[in-house]
Amino acid sequence: METDVVVIGGSAAGLAAAITAAEEGVKIALFEKYPYLGGIAKLGMGVAAVESRLQRERAFPFKRDDAFKLIMEHTDWRADARLVRAWVNEMPRTIEWLENLGVEFELLDIYQSPEFIVPTGHLVKRTRRVIMPPDEAKWAGVTGEVSIAPDKPSPIEGGRTAVMITIMAERAREKGVEIFTSSPVKKILMENGRVTGIVAEIKGERTQVACKSVVIATGGFCHNKEMVNKYIGFEVGTDILVLHGVELTGDCIQMAWDLGAAQDYMAPAILTEPLLPYDPNLRCAFNQPFNLVVNQDGKRFVNEEKLGANWVHLAYAMARQRNKCAYVIFDENIRRHMEEYGFEYIYYLFRPIKVKLDGKQFDEAVKKALESKHSFLVVAGSLEELAYKIGVRPSILKETIDEYNSYCEKGYDALFNKNPRYLIPIKHPRYYATKYVLYMYTTVGGIKINERAEVLNVNGEAIPGLYAAGDCAASVLAYDFSLSYMLWGANLSFALNTGRIAGRNAALYTKNIK
Ligand SMILES: Cc1cc2nc3c(=O)[nH]c(=O)nc-3n(C[C@H](O)[C@H](O)[C@H](O)COP(=O)(O)OP(=O)(O)OC[C@H]3O[C@@H](n4cnc5c(N)ncnc54)[C@H](O)[C@@H]3O)c2cc1C
Structure with a gap:
């Protein structure tokens, strides 16, 4: 099998990368280990949207420069400032891009507290009914079918983002992205220092796929007890519980490190x-x-x-x-x-x-x-x-x-x-x-990337053809996880924006490579 760009992970970052790369006119294959798309991105409420159309119309005083400053000050400038700038700059364009795909938003109108500046975020509108079947992993303790519906009152607001993911998945298919569900990627292949393909288990069958670039968008490692203990110092099940049943095990983070990628700061997406x-x-x-x-x-x-x-x-x-x-x-x-x-x-x-x-x-x-x-x-x-x-x-x-x-x-x-x-x-x-x-929701951080979402090796050089996006590369949020509430919706915002950046650059790389 052969394609131009392989995207690993079919959630917010992976879908954003795949659609954006497809818009650049290259061939995409997306691999998702679960039978359904959306990872944990189907369980949320909304996205950070600084300087979006809705915010500009209401003359919101909080601008992208303020978001940049907030992030850099709260990470003690340990985060990559160019990457943060690229993320923040992209925010309103990504919201507009999602609106063009058919996602609708409304302002988050609840003022939480002086420490959590929630009005920076947008709630995804429940414009359609999305059924999450009984066998799909959901919130802790929630089993059975969940219906996210415009007309149906819900005890909590979680699950609105399932509407966004469903729309993104439809657009990805329309734009020609080949989607393989129940197909975990087991290996990333490199020759002469550049990415050449992957090995996936497509519906149980081991298959080699040749490609020119790979985007890793596989989320955190909250269900990998060894990694959680080794890299963030908690015992899963004893010290800390996981909020959902989506098995995120960090195997592709480990694959990236094995290929020479540098480790970046990691932390639990913690809450109580x-x-x-x-x-x-x-x-x-x-x-x-x-x-x-x-x-x-x-x-x-x-x-x-x-x-x-x-x-x-x-x-x-x-x-x-x-x-x-x-x-x-x-x-x-x-x-x-x-x-x-x-x-x-x-x-x-x-x-x-x-x-x-x-x-x-x-x-x-x-x-x-x-x-x-x-x-x-x-x-x-x-x-x-x-x-x-x-x-x-x-x-x-x-x-x-x-x-x-x-x-x-x-x-x-x-x-x-x-x-x-x-x-x-x-x-x-x-x-x-x-x-x-x-x-914890998940973990954030792991793979070091730059402002083009290129994966960096320990010398700070980009590994040709390797990109990463979303939680697996979100060390910026690991330095101070409060940021994900101060800049409400920051996690999904980082995933969607770095996903688009990775997709665009992976497509350009693919076009330019001999
Ligand atoms: C209950 C809950 C509510 C939340 N609410 C919000 C919110 O309102 N706003 C917000 O900003 N954030 C929210 N978050 C956080 C947000 O959902 C995540 O930050 C976001 O989903 C990260 O997206 P991602 O694409 O990086 O990773 P994920 O959503 O974690 O997806 C990773 C995907 O990769 C797949 N995968 C993993 N390994 C492989 C492999 N080897 N091969 C193929 N596929 C693989 C996984 O199955 C998964 O589908 C919430 C999280 C939870 C749990």
């Missing part, structure tokens, strides 16, 4: 989640800065303002604690505060938006969560009972709460300087608590 059902009232109540956060030893370890405001910071603070978990606690007084004055942070994952705690719905959700085997919710009549139920020493929890309450009375948190607005003492039973644990 309460062990609670997806109930807006319940989850919003626990995600408020009025609450108290303690570790397994019953001690405070983080400024509770991070709850709901920056869960990457909360997650990394948790990662330092015994058992790498946190307990979030509030009492009847704080509950009344949320009912009367409302929430401080609104979680963008939920629609319709709740601005105040609905007491009746909260009680119903508590009842359900207490009955569920999959939840960790504690309701206690005394601090001793609470301590016992969350497994901490009662005397230490009491000490922590006494000290915290004294800060509340003084209006000054001498430990972590929590905003006095959020200092409400914990002293009115009933007490509510849940457990937060660490999760």
Whole structure:
């Protein structure tokens, strides 16, 4: 078999690369190891879209120069500045390109917190019904068929991007991209220092495909326990859980390194989640800065303002604690505060938006969560009972709460300087608590690329014919994963933009090579 460009991975980065290369008039073969396309890009909500048409029409003040500065400052300039500039510059053109393919967007209108500048992103519009069949890997704990539909209310907003991926897959086929699903790539071939082909298992049959260039767009390695342990220092299943069932094992990252590619900085796409059902009232109540956060030893370890405001910071603070978990606690007084004055942070994952705690719905959700085997919710009549139920020493929890309450009375948190607005003492039973644990979406980083998405060797030279895009090359987001919320939708934006850059350059290389 023979083609011009091989794209490995049929998700956001791979489809963007394949369509763009096809638009340049070269022959493309795309290989996806799953029977369906979309990887984890089908589970999301939207894309960073700085200076898009929608943003320009509303005179949004946040420009590409601001995005560039934000990224470079937050990575301490460790990210490749030329690559960041190329990504950021491409952003509005990529949104327009997606619109021309038939994807529609709407503005993300929820203001999350002062730390997460969410209005930079666009939500993908649910313009059509996309069915995710029972055998397709989805969010953690979600099995069976999921229907993403324009007219159907959904408990959470995830899955909107399945509409974008479906449209991209249709356009790829229309533009002549040959798509091989259930076809993992096993090897990338090189001769005389340049890429010459790949070996794939096409529907179980080992097949060699000759080509002039290869784009690796295979995502992270969150399901590869050895790689996670070796490169980012977590034990999957013990320290940290994976949020979805799409098996991302990093085999092509390893293949690139074996061909001489330089390693680039890697990190988990980390977050923390309460062990609670997806109930807006319940989850919003626990995600408020009025609450108290303690570790397994019953001690405070983080400024509770991070709850709901920056869960990457909360997650990394948790990662330092015994058992790498946190307990979030509030009492009847704080509950009344949320009912009367409302929430401080609104979680963008939920629609319709709740601005105040609905007491009746909260009680119903508590009842359900207490009955569920999959939840960790504690309701206690005394601090001793609470301590016992969350497994901490009662005397230490009491000490922590006494000290915290004294800060509340003084209006000054001498430990972590929590905003006095959020200092409400914990002293009115009933007490509510849940457990937060660490999760990752995927991993980011691994393969070093330049601003043309060429894969670099350890001497900083491009490996002829080898390109990479998306999460497998997203070390820029590994330096500070908070960026993916500050620049909301940054992950998919990086995947789509570097995908287009890789596709364009792989096609040009292919045309020019003798
Ligand atoms: C629940 C959830 C919600 C998210 N929401 C958002 C959001 O709203 N906005 C945002 O910006 N980001 C979001 N993200 C992150 C975003 O989805 C990813 O950053 C993005 O999908 C990365 O795209 P990618 O193409 O690089 O990799 P992936 O989507 O990980 O796809 C990689 C593909 O490569 C395939 N593959 C791997 N190895 C091989 C091989 N050897 N041969 C052939 N194929 C192979 C995989 O099967 C997969 O299909 C979310 C992630 C999750 C899990």
